[in-house]
Amino acid sequence: MDDLAYGTRNKRGDWQPKEPADIAPIWSFPPQPLKVLKWLPHYFLPYDVIFFASAFVWWYWVLPDVEVMKTLAWGWILKLFLVNTVALFAFFGVFQLRLYVFRAQGTRFKYNGQFPADRKSEAFWFKSQDIDSALRILFHAMPIWTAIEVAILYAYANGYVPWVSFSEHPWYLAFIVLIIPIIHETHFYLIHRLIHTPFLYKHVHSVHHNSVNPSPYSSLSMHPVELVLYLGMAFWYVIIPANPILALYALHRAGFGAIPGHVGFDKMEVGEKGGVDTHAYIHYLHHKYFEVNYGDGLIPFDKWFGTFHDGSKEGDARMQARYQEKKARMNAKAAKAGMTGA
Numbered sequence: 001m002d003d004l005a006y007g008t009r010n011k012r013g014d015w016q017p018k019e020p021a022d023i024a025p026i027w028s029f030p031p032q033p034l035k036v037l038k039w040l041p042h043y044f045l046p047y048d049v050i051f052f053a054s055a056f057v058w059w060y061w062v063l064p065d066v067e068v069m070k071t072l073a074w075g076w077i078l079k080l081f082l083v084n085t086v087a088l089f090a091f092f093g094v095f096q097l098r099l100y101v102f103r104a105q106g107t108r109f110k111y112n113g114q115f116p117a118d119r120k121s122e123a124f125w126f127k128s129q130d131i132d133s134a135l136r137i138l139f140h141a142m143p144i145w146t147a148i149e150v151a152i153l154y155a156y157a158n159g160y161v162p163w164v165s166f167s168e169h170p171w172y173l174a175f176i177v178l179i180i181p182i183i184h185e186t187h188f189y190l191i192h193r194l195i196h197t198p199f200l201y202k203h204v205h206s207v208h209h210n211s212v213n214p215s216p217y218s219s220l221s222m223h224p225v226e227l228v229l230y231l232g233m234a235f236w237y238v239i240i241p242a243n244p245i246l247a248l249y250a251l252h253r254a255g256f257g258a259i260p261g262h263v264g265f266d267k268m269e270v271g272e273k274g275g276v277d278t279h280a281y282i283h284y285l286h287h288k289y290f291e292v293n294y295g296d297g298l299i300p301f302d303k304w305f306g307t308f309h310d311g312s313k314e315g316d317a318r319m320q321a322r323y324q325e326k327k328a329r330m331n332a333k334a335a336k337a338g339m340t341g342a
Contacts, residue, residue: 001105001108001109001267001269001272001273001274001275003015003108003109003266003267006018006109006266006267007109007266009113012113013107013113013114014110014111014112014113015107015108015109015110015111015113015266016111016281016311017266017281017311020310020311020312020315021281021282021285021297021309021310021311022297022310023297023298023299023300023302023303023308024039024297024298024299024300025039026039027299027300027303042279043181044181046276047253047256047257047259047260048181048253048257050256051249051252051253051256051257052177052249054087054248054249054252054256055245055246055248055249055252056245058083058248058252059244059245059248062079062080062083063076063080063153064076066156066157067157069153069154069156069157070154070157070158072150072154077146077150080146080149080150081142081143081146084142084145084146084149084255085138085142087256088137088141088142088145088220088255088256089134089137091256091259092137092216092217092219092259093216095216095259095263095268096130096215096216096217098268099215099216099263099264099265099268100115100116100117100130100215100216100264103115104269105265105268105269108265108269109265109266109267109269109275110264110265110266111264111265111266111280111281111284111288112213112264112288114213115215116129116130116211116213116215117129117130121210123210124210129210129211129213129215129217129218130215130217132210132221133211133215133217133218133220133221134217136207136220136221136222137217137220137221140222140223140224140227141220141221141222141227141231141255144224144227144228144231145227145231145251145255148228148231148232148234148235148251149234149248149251152234152235152237152238152244152247152251153244153247155238156238156244156247160238161238161239161241162241162242163243163244164241164242164243165243166243166245173242173243173246176237176240176242176243176246177246177249180246180249180250180253181253181298182298182299183233183236183250184233184250184253184254184257185295185296185298185299185301186299187233187236188230188233188295188296189294189295189299189301191226191229191230191233192294192295193294194229195226195229196291196294200225203223204223204225204226205222205223205226207221207222207223207226208221208222208223208226209287209290211262211287212287212288213264213287214261214262214264214284214287215262215263215264216259216262216263216264218262219258219259219261219262220255220258230254230258231251231254231255233250233254234247234248234250234251234254236250237250260278260279260280260283261279261280261282261283261284261286261296262280262283262284262287263278263280264280264284265278265280266278266280266281279296281311282296282297283296285309285311289309289319291307291319291322291323292307292308292309292315292319293307293308293309294307306318306322307322
C-alpha cells in the first residue's frame with residue numbers, strides 16, 4: 001500500500017495520518033447519524049469479538065470444573081498461568097514478528113520511523129526495549145493477570161459474589177456486555193490520571209513510559225503496581241452482579257486488548273491494497289507527548305478536561321498553551337513559597 005495516500009512523513013521518517021484523531025462520533029453535536037452508523041461496528045470490531053470469544057474458550061476448554069475452582073490448588077492455577085502466558089505471547093507475537101522482527105511492511109504507516117531494536121538505551125534491562133518488555137510481561141504481567149483471574153474465579157465458585165446465569169437473565173447480561181467497553185474506558189482513564197500524579201509517575205508509571213516509541217510487547221510492560229490497577233478492572237464484575245465469563249472477557253479485554261494502542265502502526269497491511277486499522281493513534285500520541293490522551297476516545301474525558309490531542313498542528317498549539325499555563329502556575333507557586341520562606 002502507498003501510505004502517503006493516507007498520511008504524510010516528515011524528515012525524520014515519522015508518519016502521521018492526514019485525518020486528525022477524533023473521539024467516538026456518538027458525542028458529535030449536532031448529531032451525525034450516518035457517521036455514527038458507520039462507526040458502530042467498531043464498537044466491538046475487530047478486537048472485542050476476539051476477546052469475547054476467548055472468554056468462552058477459556059471457560060469451556062481451559063478452566064477446570066467449578067468444583068475444582070472452589071479450592072486453590074497449584075495444578076489448575078499453574079495450567080492457567082501457562083495457557084495465559086503462551087496465548088499472550090502468541091497474540092502479541094503476531095504483531096511483533098510481522099511488524100518488528102520481519103518488518104514485513106517496513107515503515108509504511110509507522111508513526112515513529114525508527115525501530116526500538118535499532119536503539120539501545122540504559123532505561124531498559126539489557127539496554128533493549130524488546131527484551132525488557134518481554135521479561136516484564138513474563139515475570140510481572142502474567143503472574144498478576146493469573147492471580148487476579150484466580151481470585152475472581154475462586155470468588156464465583158464459592159458463591160462469594162452474585163453469579164447471574166445467561167439462561168435466566170439473558171437481557172441483563174447482554175446489557176452488561178454492551179457497557180463493558182464503557183466501564184473499561186472509565187476505569188482506564190481514572191487510574192491513568194492517578195498514575196500520572198508526580199509521585200506515582202516517578203516510581204510506577206515511568207516504567208511504561210520508557211517506551212516512548214512503543215511496540216507490541218510494550219503493551220503490558222508495566223510496574224507491578226500499575227498492572228494491579230490496570231488489570232484490576234476485572235474486579236468490577238465481582239462488584240456488579242454478572243457472570244464469570246464476562247469477568248474473563250473484561251480481563252482479556254484489558255490484557256490482550258492492551259495491544260491496539262502500542263502497535264506503533266496505523267494500519268496492518270493485508271495484501272497489496274488492503275489494510276486493517278489498528279486504532280493506535282490516540283494512545284501513540286500519549287506515549288509521544290505524555291500529558292495528553294489519558295483515555296482512548298470512546299468517552300470524551302480528554303476533551304472535557306482539556307487534554308485531548310488529535311495529532312494536528314492545532315492540537316500541538318493547544319498542548320503548548322496548556323504547558324505554558326501549567327509552567328506559569330508552578331512558577332507563581334514557587335515564588336509565593338519563596339516569599340513565605342523569606
